[in-house]
Amino acid sequence: MPPPRVHIAQRMERFVGRIVLLDAKRAVVKGSSRLGVPDNLLELKSAGKTIGYLGMHRRQSLTEKVDVDFAERLQRTVWLVVLLLALPMAGLLSFLLARHLGKPIQALRKGTRQLTDGNYSLRMTPQGRDELGLLTRDFNQLAERLQQNETSRKQWIADIAHELRTPLAILRGEIEALQDGINQPDTATLASLHQEVSHLQRLVSDLYDLSMSDSGALSYHKETLDIVSLLRETLTLHHTVLQEQGLQVQTQGLAQQAVLVQGDPQRLQQLFKNLLENSLRYTDKPGQLHISSQLQAEWMDILFEDSAPGVPNEALPQLFERLFRVESSRNRATGGAGLGLSICRNIVEAHGGTISAAHATLGGLQIRVHLPLHR
Numbered sequence: 001m002p003p004p005r006v007h008i009a010q011r012m013e014r015f016v017g018r019i020v021l022l023d024a025k026r027a028v029v030k031g032s033s034r035l036g037v038p039d040n041l042l043e044l045k046s047a048g049k050t051i052g053y054l055g056m057h058r059r060q061s062l063t064e065k066v067d068v069d070f071a072e073r074l075q076r077t078v079w080l081v082v083l084l085l086a087l088p089m090a091g092l093l094s095f096l097l098a099r100h101l102g103k104p105i106q107a108l109r110k111g112t113r114q115l116t117d118g119n120y121s122l123r124m125t126p127q128g129r130d131e132l133g134l135l136t137r138d139f140n141q142l143a144e145r146l147q148q149n150e151t152s153r154k155q156w157i158a159d160i161a162h163e164l165r166t167p168l169a170i171l172r173g174e175i176e177a178l179q180d181g182i183n184q185p186d187t188a189t190l191a192s193l194h195q196e197v198s199h200l201q202r203l204v205s206d207l208y209d210l211s212m213s214d215s216g217a218l219s220y221h222k223e224t225l226d227i228v229s230l231l232r233e234t235l236t237l238h239h240t241v242l243q244e245q246g247l248q249v250q251t252q253g254l255a256q257q258a259v260l261v262q263g264d265p266q267r268l269q270q271l272f273k274n275l276l277e278n279s280l281r282y283t284d285k286p287g288q289l290h291i292s293s294q295l296q297a298e299w300m301d302i303l304f305e306d307s308a309p310g311v312p313n314e315a316l317p318q319l320f321e322r323l324f325r326v327e328s329s330r331n332r333a334t335g336g337a338g339l340g341l342s343i344c345r346n347i348v349e350a351h352g353g354t355i356s357a358a359h360a361t362l363g364g365l366q367i368r369v370h371l372p373l374h375r
Contacts (some may be wrong), residue, residue, distance in 0.1 A: 009025070018031075018033055018057045019054050019055075019056050020037070020038060020054075020055045020056065020057065021052060021053075021054055022037070022041070022052055022053040022054075022055070023051075023052050023053075024050050024051055026053060029052065034119060037055070038055035038056060038058075039055075039057075039058050040055060041053040041054065041055040042054040042055065055274060060346065065277050068269065097171075097339055100310070104127055104132045104136065105132070107124060108124070108135065108136065108139060109134075111124055111139060111143075112139075115142075115146065118150075120143055120146045120150055121143075121147060122143055123140050123143060123144075124136050124139055126140075138246075138360075142316075148280070153331075160207065164200070164203070167196040167197075167199050167200050167203075168200070170192075170196045171193065171196050171197070171200075174192055174193055174196075175187065175193075177189075186296070202303075205288060205340035206340065206343065207339065208265060209270075209343050209373035214290070220267060220350055220351075221264050221266075222262050222263050222264050222266040223262070223263075223264075223265070224260055224261075224262055224374050225260070225261065225263060225265050225268075226252060226258040226259060226260060227260075227261045227263065227268065227273055227300070227302075227371070228255050228256075228257075228258060228259045229257050230265055230268055230269060230272070231254070231272055231291070231302065232254075233269075234269050234272040234273060234276070235249060235251070235272075235276075235291075239278055239315050241280070242276070242289075245280050245285060246285040246286035246287065247279060247280055247283060247285070247286070247287050247288070247289055247306075248286065248287070248288050248289070249289045249290075249291065250288065250289070250290050250291070251291050251292075252292075253290065253291070253292025253293065253303075254291055254292055254293050255293045255295060259293070259295065259373065260301055260373065260374040261300070261349075261351070261371055261372070261373060261374050262372075262374045263351050263371070266352075267350070267351075268347070268351070269342070270347065271344050271347045271348065271369070272303075274340040274341070274343055274344050275304050275340075275344060275367055275369075276289075276304075277340060278340055278341060278365075278367075279304065279364075279365075280307040282306075282309070282364075282365075283306045283307055283308075283309075283364060284307065284308055284309060287306060287307045287308075287364075288306065288307040288362055289304065289305070289306045289307075290303075290304075290305045290306075291303070291305075292305075292359075292363065298372060298373055298375070299353075299370060299371065299372055299373060300370075300371050300372075300373055301368055301369065301370050301371075302364070302369040302371070303366060303367070303368050303369075304367040304369075305360035305361065305362055305364065305365075305366045306360060306362060306364035306365055307360075307362040307363050307364045308362070308363035308364050309363075309364065310359055310360070310363055311359075311365055315357075316357045316358065317357075319341050319357045319365075320341045320342055320344070320345040320355065320357070321342065322339060322342045341367075342356075343354075344367075344369075348369055348371070349369055351372075352371070352372050353369065353370045353371040354370045355367065355368065355369050355370070356370070358370050
């Protein structure tokens, strides 16, 4: 440890080093100019004239040993207090936060297990408007959609079983009558059997097309084509059937010029065929069918309007659902299974368009096909 005189000399040296002497123009004469000019200057005068200034810089750091020791002890004490208070507070806050986040997460996990087990009626109450609350709302929407799909699937299976049961029951009855000798294998009996087999064949074919289009596996080979020409060609192919069924077709409102679209000619022809068959099956004979078109800047509307009977207002949005029929006027006796318009909707949507139903001015049904034009 240095002797006391050395301490006094060091302190005096540090003290003198803080003194600054300035001339009358405040230029540094003696002392350090590194820290600039002190704030509090003492004016030096001689014979009433200012000859200089004397000042002292403030102490920039702790230099006394006692001060340094006190500062170190204070710093250690502050850190100790911070650690003793901060760690428990951090632990408590972490526990509360984990508990707050853990409850809804555990509830979502349990709800997900119930959805996996088939409990689609489960709904959860959202807590707050944060991300967990949004996730809970998304969970409820998922559960609702799964419940709707499950209900549709059950109804779909029941409807298919019902559609298959009827022609099979008729076939079985006809065959048993032949086996028992009640009926004879004459022309009328064979025609009845052929009619039921044809109905089954159409039903199975429609089911296959609908399942392929729903899964996206139905192939589309699109090309630039004249849709008006394709529609007229489809009408020509079905001209004989339309005449035999007493359905008069008018095409005065159909565009005379070529209208180009990007589409699959085979699938679009299937669309027109299904719409024609829909009018053939459900229009009172003799009936009328008006086919017209409306051109817009980038779209084209094709309208199929047939004569009575019409459909109720509440049935219009459901006409494109699978196996849906308006039992009052459009029933199975006409030979339809309620799949043709569903296939039409899938074909139109695959071409980027829409299809809708409304009341026709002729008293029947209006089907509007909205397709984009080829750019």
